Amino acid sequence: MRFIRLFALVPALFGATAQAATGDLLVAPTRIVLDGARGTEVILNNIGAEPATYRVSLELRRMTPEGVLDDVEPTAANEVETKSVAIISYAPRRITLLPNQPQAIRIGIRAPQGLADGEYRAHMLFRAIPEAKAVTEKPDDQQNLSIALTPIYGVTIPVIVRQGNLSATASMSNAQIVTTEDSSMLNLTLARTGTRSTYGTIRVLKAGESKPAYEAKGVAVYPEVTERKVNLDMPPELAVALKGPVTIQYVEESDAGSKVIAELKTVLR
Numbered sequence: 001m002r003f004i005r006l007f008a009l010v011p012a013l014f015g016a017t018a019q020a021a022t023g024d025l026l027v028a029p030t031r032i033v034l035d036g037a038r039g040t041e042v043i044l045n046n047i048g049a050e051p052a053t054y055r056v057s058l059e060l061r062r063m064t065p066e067g068v069l070d071d072v073e074p075t076a077a078n079e080v081e082t083k084s085v086a087i088i089s090y091a092p093r094r095i096t097l098l099p100n101q102p103q104a105i106r107i108g109i110r111a112p113q114g115l116a117d118g119e120y121r122a123h124m125l126f127r128a129i130p131e132a133k134a135v136t137e138k139p140d141d142q143q144n145l146s147i148a149l150t151p152i153y154g155v156t157i158p159v160i161v162r163q164g165n166l167s168a169t170a171s172m173s174n175a176q177i178v179t180t181e182d183s184s185m186l187n188l189t190l191a192r193t194g195t196r197s198t199y200g201t202i203r204v205l206k207a208g209e210s211k212p213a214y215e216a217k218g219v220a221v222y223p224e225v226t227e228r229k230v231n232l233d234m235p236p237e238l239a240v241a242l243k244g245p246v247t248i249q250y251v252e253e254s255d256a257g258s259k260v261i262a263e264l265k266t267v268l269r
Contacts, residue, residue, distance in 0.1 A: 024046055024047050024048030024052060025044060025046060025052070025054065025097075025126060025128065025155055026044070026045040026047055027042060027043070027045075027126060027157060028042070028043050028045075030157045030218075031157060031160075032107060032124075032157065032158070032160065033160045033162065034107070034108075034109055034159070034160065034161045034162070035161075035162040037109065039089075039107050039108030039109065040107050041105060041106050042104070042105045042107060042124070042157065043102050043103070043104055044095065044097060044102065044103055044104075044105065044126060045097070045100070045101075045102040046097035046099055046100065046101070047099070047100065048099060050099065051096055051097065051098050051099065052096070052097055052128060053094065053095070053097075053128070054094070054095050054096075054097065054126050054127060054128055055093065055094050055126075056090060056092070056093045056094065056095065056105055056124065056125070056126055057093070057124070057125050058088060058090070058122040058123070058124055059072075059122065059123050059124075059125050060072035060073075060074070060077055060081050060084070060085065060122060060123070061123050061156075062081075062224055063220075063221070063224055063225050063228065064225070065225055065227065065228055065229065066228065066229050067228040067229055067230060067231070069123075080118065080120060081122075083115070083120055084120035084121055084161070085122050086110075087112070087120060087161060088107065088108075088109065088110075088120075088122055089107070089108045089109070089110050090105055090106060090107045090108070090124065091105070091106050092105065094129075105124075107124075107159060109161055111161070111163065115163050116163070117163050117164025117166065117195070118164065118166070118195060118223075119160060119161070119162050119163075119166060119195065119196045119197060119223050120160070120161040120162075120163065121158055121159065121161070121197070121222065121223075122158075122159055123156045123157065123158050124156065124158075124159050125154055125155070126154060126155045126156075127154040128154065158220075162196060164195075166195040166196035167194050167195060167196065168193065168194030168195065168196045168197065168198050169192070169193050169194055169261065169262075170190065170191060170192050170193075170221065170250050170261045170262040171190075171262050171264075172188050172189065172190055172191070172248055172250060172263075172264040173188070173189045173264065174187070174188055174189040175188040175246075175248055175264060175266050175268060176268065176269065177239050177242060177268050177269065179236065179239055183233060184233070184234055184235065184236045184238070184239035185231050185232055185233055185234065185239075186202075186204065186230075186231075186232045186239070186242070186268075187229065187230070187231050187232075188202075188230050188248065189227055189228075189229060189230070190219065190221055190227060190229075190230050190262070191221075191226060191227035192221040192223075192226060192227065193226065195223070196223065197220055197221060197222045197223055198220065198221045198250070198252060198261065199218070199219070199220040199221075199252065200217075200250055200251050200252040200253060200261065201215055201216065201217045201218075201250075201253075202214075202215065202216045202219050202230065202232065202248065202249070202250055202251075203215050203248070203249040203250075203251060204242055204246050204247075205246060205247045205248075205249070206241075206242070206244070206245075206246055207244065207245040207246065207247075213238070213241065213242060213246075214232075214234060214238060214242060216232045219250070242268050243268050243269060244268060245265075245266075245267050246265075246267070246268055247263060247264070247265050248263070248264045248266065249263050250262035250263070
């Protein structure tokens with residue numbers, strides 16, 4: 001019997017929280033912003049019971065108006081995307097983690113002289129390398145074929161380099177509750193202008209209340225789009241409770257604290 005092992009890639013995560021996890025790998029933080037000469041690091045932690053090996057690489061992804069991040073092949077990359085990969089340095093590029101022993105990946109900038117002002121972004125992928133399995137053959141039974149699928153887990157985080165004095169503003173519109181038999185969602189349009197991306201939390205406050213009734217973290221609008229659709233899942237009972245007058249805020253976090261960069265007063269129906 002011939003034995004063939006196929007590898008199925010599990011979709012990588014674009015984390016919106018302080019750490020992302022898939023398989024037995026934890027990654028923190030889930031978003032890197034570099035706006036100076038100093039580098040930083042990301043911490044990987046194997047929470048499984050066995051040693052695991054991961055390959056680290058940079059990939060390009062481009063946001064669509066629907067908020068989806070599409071893969072970009074190197075041959076289809078534009079000038080900014082090509083420079084993004086070139087100016088981000090990192091090490092090591094392959095790492096074996098013992099159980100519950102974190103290790104750092106160092107990330108830095110190697111910007112050339114005369115680099116134009118702007119935001120440069122690549123996505124760092126931490127992909128598991130499956131353990132090699134022996135292939136066995138029985139010469140007396142060549143017609144039988146056995147196939148096994150091995151999942152390959154990966155975590156992806158954006159690495160953003162900001163060159164120059166960049167700024168951005170945002171606005172929201174077209175907010176509505178959409179309910180079907182299977183789900184309830186808050187849908188809205190999030191627009192961005194300026195020279196950098198925006199990233200923050202969507203908050204919904206009921207009229208007369210100071211505490212948000214709903215929050216969704218990690219909502220980004222990247223420079224390649226001027227607006228995107230945002231579709232936020234929520235329990236059906238919450239969707240019903242939110243109907244009526246509300247204030248929707250888009251809040252950015254920075255070293256200086258929280259800042260509301262967009263606000264929409266509307267009636268959800």
